[in-house]
């Protein structure tokens with residue numbers, strides 16, 4: 640059994656509880672910018688900065704970090720979006736973290752979880768997310784299509800995550816407009832930025848906001864994926880462990896104007 644299988648099994652055990660309780664959060668209603676528009680109009684590599692306490696591959700990363708303080712630093716440093724891990728059993732996150740961050744910042748907020756059911760989208764929306772993640776590897780085609788449609792109906796943007804060419808085909812088939820390639824293989828934990836290169840070469844010439852996720856540790860990695868065509872990056876661990884969050888984040892916002900007009 641892979642780690643992704645284990646996480647999905649855990650999610651299934653949590654569904655009855657979510658389905659039996661109405662999501663109640665004190666959410667401040669905000670008109671946030673569109674992540675898609677931000678990515679498509681940017682002259683610099685856009686950073687989706689993640690609140691990530693722990694992970695299956697690394698164990699505890701930064702359990703003491705206060706989510707709102709971290710998110711405010713991300714926003715002040717010019718992050719395009721804040722990703723908040725809400726998965727509890729493996730990442731030590733929560734919807735409460737998401738809700739607190741969403742109330743504190745004005746930029747897009749991504750609910751980073753392993754979504755397999757509409758009720759999780761209801762919780763994400765109620766807690767204040769403006770973007771949700773759908774992981775192709777965790778879903779059948781039928782689930783992917785219906786969850787994408789459900790989130791879109793709820794006025795949420797959707798980041799559709801792929802890892803290989805086959806998954807990219809499935810993401811394109813449902814009309815995904817924000818596609819992220821996860822450089823981490825969620826079945827083996829292997830991380831390679833060449834996944835971004837491989838997927839970038841397969842993107843059709845349509846206006847897709849293409850981002851690179853995981854394993855981006857500093858400006859050299861950011862430059863590598865920008866050269867491959869990424870408009871944005873999703874960064875967790877490197878920012879969570881940084882002694883100077885703002886400086887580390889700003890160093891990733893590299894100029895991409897030379898690439899504007901290519902398949903980006």
Ligand SMILES: O=C(O)c1ccccc1NCC(=O)[C@H](O)[C@H](O)COP(=O)(O)O
Nearest residue numbers: 694695696825852853854855874875876
């Ligand atoms: O991070 C993990 O160990 C992990 C394991 C299994 C499934 C998902 C996992 N991570 C989720 C993510 O996609 C990352 O948190 C995100 O892309 C940021 O990655 P990083 O910058 O490498 O922390």
